Amino acid sequence: MYPLTYAATHPEKPAVVMEDGEVITYAELEDRSNRLARLLHERGLRPGDQVSIWTENHPRYYEIYWAAMRSGLYITGINRHATVEEAAYILTDSRTRALITSTAMAERAEALLGLAPECTTWLAFDGHVPGFESYEESIATQQPTPLPEQPRGEVMLYSSGTTGRPKGIRRPLSGLRVDDPTATRTSALSGPLLGMNSDSIYLMPAPLYHAAALQFSVGAQELGGTVVVMRKFDAERFLELIAEHRVTHTQVVPTMIVRMLKLPDEVRLRYDTSSLRSFLHAAAPCPPQIKRQAIEWLGPIVDEYYGGTEGNGMTFITSKQWLDHPGSVGRAVLGSIRICDDDGVELPVGDAGTVWFERDKTPFSYHNDDEKTRASRHPVHATWSAIGDMGRIDEEGYLYLTDRKAFTIISGGVNIYPAEIEACLIVHPDVADVVVFGLPDDEMGEYVHAVVEPAAHLAPDAATVQLLRDHVRAHLAGFKVPRTVDFAAIPRMATGKVQTRLIRQAYLDRLA
Template sequence: MADISGLPGFYRIAEADPGRRAVVDTDGTVTTYGELLATVNRVSHGLRERGLGRGDVVAGVLPNGVDAVVMLMATGQIGLYYVPINWHLTAAEIDYIVTDCDAGLVVADPSHAVEGALGGVAELAEGQPETAPDDRSSGAVMWYTSGTTGFPKGVQRPLSDSTPEETVPLYTWFLGEVCDLRPGDGVHLVTSPMYHSSPCAHTMFALHLGHTLVIASKFEPETVLELIDRYRVTNAMMVPTMFHRLLRLPEEVRGRYDVSSLQQVIHTAAACPVAVKKAIMDWWGPVLYEYYGSTESTIAFAVKPGEWLERPGTVGRPAPTFQARILDEDGKELPPGEPGMIYVASNLGGFEYRKDPAKTAASMRGEWYAPGDIGYLDEDGYLFLCDRRTDLIVSGGVNIYPAEIEAALLEHPAVADVAVIGVPDEEWGHTVVALVQPSPGTRPSREELLEHLGPRLARFKHPRVVEFRDELPRTPTGKLSRSRVRQEYLAR
């Protein structure tokens, strides 16, 4: 392969080394950098032909695969916002996001029926030239994330007037500082759905670093080991649930696969138990890199393997360009070792929730953003998390918001009141539990309520446990006391 270490990102790498392997798709099909760039350029022209210009929005309901990659890179060079949508959502949930983001165009895989959507990228690319579009400028991904209201909001960042070649080097430098990822002949394994922010971002930046993408359609422990072995994977992004499942494989299965090629396995999205992380590094070596942040803050804290082994349990120190503070409820800064609300700030650029200035303002204290978690800094500035925000459930590395589930259950006539909580689970992080107070004179069943949720919420949001209560605790003002619900449930 050619030396691409000095080239500023995917588009220039593809021009300089078109035969370089870019993508190994879920079915094993290989796409080169030159072939990928040709399709990306054709789709960029196709988007413009349909009247989409700088600042407009394109949404994609696409499973992991080369089409999802094409949409990221095509919108990324013509100043568009791209909204990747979770294909597991119901039609109503998808429609809400499409409407809220004002998508000028929706591209969906033919297996996912989305009204008014184009069936894949081929329709956009048809008849278009393979040359680079004129007036190129950097686009941005606008990920949708739910808030405590249960309604997803787009996290929107200002667009740059610069070309990708002018903006990408800053971000590849940042990723190198945090994760030791460098331009070259690396191989990145995509293990998670690309509609999530971290897997999506790592997919893009693997290409900007000249790496090969090996895409798994979904996470299966032995399949992932086989792909690491076969393609000599050097880096991947995972969540702690995956580590749980990998460690549960029998020793003889683990021993079949050579994982010595791994150099960086980055994990985020949920707290990883110390014993689990140590067990993975005993198996794979000191290759686990961790960062903590959110869709809004991006990577705010990071820790490399050696640092973590010296301070087990930390999620790291502030990443480059970031500052951190721990404040009490009155906004007073707390000393090392004392838990409080985490606030971060960075000069990398801010964000806003699309069409929701009130929500944007509520998440900030001046220039400081609160991810909503409680933690403390040690004397050396390393962050230790104490708890997630009170209401958030993190299951399998995915954020689940109780208010959304509660609102859907309250639509059932037999539900008078409901509290949804997350209960600690060794494998998934949290299990979703719904405690239901039936309406007088009714006796709903668990099956009936889950059937009711079917068209309203994606299955990963459905409670695994449904229990019934005569009454749910409330505060003196009448507000549901979820903390008391949780305490009483766990005490039992």
Template sequence: MPAPTDTIGFGAIASTDPDRVAVIEGDGTPTTYGELARRVDRLSRGFAAHGLRPGDAVAAVLPNRRAYFELRLATGQSGLYLTPVSHHGTVAEVGYLVSDSEARLVVADRSLVDTVGAALDGLGFPGADRFAVGGAPGWTDYEQLLSGVSDGPPAEPRAGEVMGYTSGTTGRPKAVRKPLPDGPPRLSPYVLGFMARLDIRPGHEVHLAAGPLYHAAPGTFATLALQLGHTVVLAERPTPEDWLHLVERHRVSVTFTVPTMLHRLVRLPAQVRDAHDTSSLRSVVHAGAPCPPEIKHRAIDVLGPVLTEFYGATEGTATALTSAEWLTKPGSVGYPLPGIRVRVLDEDGRDARTGEAGTVYFTPAAPFEYLKDAAKTASAMHDGLFSAGDIGHLDQDGWLFLHDRRTDLVISGGVNLYPAEIEGVLAAHPAVADAAVIGVPDPEWGQRAVAIVAPEPDATAGTPLAEALIAHCRSTLAGYKVPRAVEFTDALPRTSSGKLLRRDVRDAYRASGATT
């Protein structure tokens, strides 16, 4: 059973165990729960002194560092919305997110003030509302937000929310805005139940935050780790070897990762992997992109039965499962969470038959809207259920299996081909570092599948490898699913959370003038 909600939570732990280490930054600097709580409380009062009121938004453009947690926890007890912005964004991208979120205050790392400053200048954003972590010319030092105010939490704490943006695979990203909860911040039984399904519980654990915190899942899991009393170790885009070193050095028990990292880990030479002790790991959570079954099998072999997985989106979470469950249901993304209903609907909006593919819908754990886009909100809903546009099926026991995103389908001769399935087969070949499958126009079939492959460094791109990959696919896939051609590239475009930018792959293919 989950621990009582009044005995856990960041504030409760800071009060009862202030000397427990909360955050270890990339340079090794530790911050205790007591120290972090004092900074969070002073920042909350600084927001109020600056004129921010419940419902206002704060934008943060930061690499993985302690200030992210200060901002998230402070907005979370001040009734404010926090919009994390990618620190890899361009001037136009940063400007769009700040403008669209209607942020009243912007915090940026000093290393990013040139880009962020240009974006804010273009918006006419007031200089007095710009704060730089570490200080920067023309910006107010972030520490001034925490100075000149009294200690202690807000007199009337009110829960805030993160207003994250969708990944924007089609069109501009949209903010997912949830109503502010009533009363002070608290961990809900739903959240505790979800964490327990992933074998993540309160206690003296160590959480490795290796993914970009501005993304929904890495930021949420790392913040929840603090709510559960864990120590969070911060890293910025570690290599697989770095990841293994951090796990061993800090005795990491919990982390969030993406299939790309799992793929790279299992491809490391055995002597490199075996040189590191990973026995402390208890829950390695992955999500965000399809994980080929062959890669997941190998990752379980390498790390042990510690892989956990969930399916969801910025809008909500639907299912979860452990390694033991996955091994009995290979390829599944889990069973519905308590209180969450999952339906798979056919083209006519009726429930698909068991095992039949259709559009996946599920109950949002909390109501939401796409900011300033009622039409998009309505189009994503059906009978109170939400869909991210994914295609999947339910088996006879109610476990969910994903096929692909509807926008990624390749329809060849009237038959649906799911790129993720073909990519998973390609990824299992030892010469393949990464792979994408796209549909290209075909006068006879409408579309044909073409594989774009990034070879491993020791593999040679060319006709012999292309033929070997097609033969490999034929050994596993039905003939109609086998790519009609294989093209090679140095690297495929992916977001920092591991999502394939398939639209960019298509654009690059068209720009190359390939006629294969």
């Protein structure tokens, strides 16, 4: 459902509780999302138009989301660490009509003005940002009642593109009203799989611009539950909030599990976690020994799912199922799994190949990238789609991933795309060639490593490493800056392609 349902029956129930104590009730969420929806409509936004939000974890995030959902708009959350260049690209590529930000982003937000030609509404909350209207003052001019028509909107989140630029994952609008029970998304799975309901307390420890963080937390609101939001993840504070709010559900990435397990026992075991019904993890491979420790600590509530931002399919596995099938990411709960060879021929059970999901319809496209969209579709079966992962299934239908999306680095649950970093480095006058890939890290999962073929005049020393890292930092978000840089000639095939897998394997062999 959506906020009006619960504003009518439980107006004072908390919809959002920030970790510092700020509370947004369902009545307030309904009021404010209506006012914003009316403001955007007054500014000319219509179903299918785009609104973007660029901010830290903030209670306004949810009212902006629900304003878009009840207006038939697409909404994009921009990584709060993005540079002006990166944010401007997304605003332009998505044809954003309205950008909403906060004073915490003031310096970079102000620099965006004039860089997104189709954006005509610029709003900022929590104070003054030059060139932006006051969010609070603007929505106060609107009525707190729903628009006459409330078609359900959609999210359009960004993933990697073939050119190194991110690509928007766009799903068609459903054509349903926001109050149509079949218009729900995450809650249609989280209810049956995780047992979430109107009594659930969901702890949200991740950045809201992440697909899973946003979708699972608004899924809790679809069910009438309460979402507790962390400003930033901290292992002990996370456990403290579980005990304080009697949290029933949460979702984490393996890096967070590692950090909690590294707490001294006297700290980790100090907090009462008995209220938890599901401790869900995803976004990156979880080392088996870490998962076993988590199950031993928390009990058989450590659930896992696998699926991409594209939403083309999903698997799920409980603790008990995992202990019986260690290493698996579960059986399909959305779509049907097909494993195929490079030619698209379906393989026998147990053989590894590309993971395809069969659905009754094609669920997504890559915005402004028809080639990438076509590549995601099976050559024969139009309703089969893949996002590049490799795996196998056993006789019971459990999926085991054998590789991840080609060359994608997953650090702390965040996808980092080497092509974007390579594109940034190759334009530097001192770089003749470059390849970027991930190497194992005990805490983060992987870290960014670059191999640079230097220009003839370049001294391959520590000063040059810092020069190149500074260059990347000037153009891309900090988490994309290579932690380490080596210098070497980079072999290319006759086709011009770098054999990245072989180069990376050579490094893995040295680390073994």
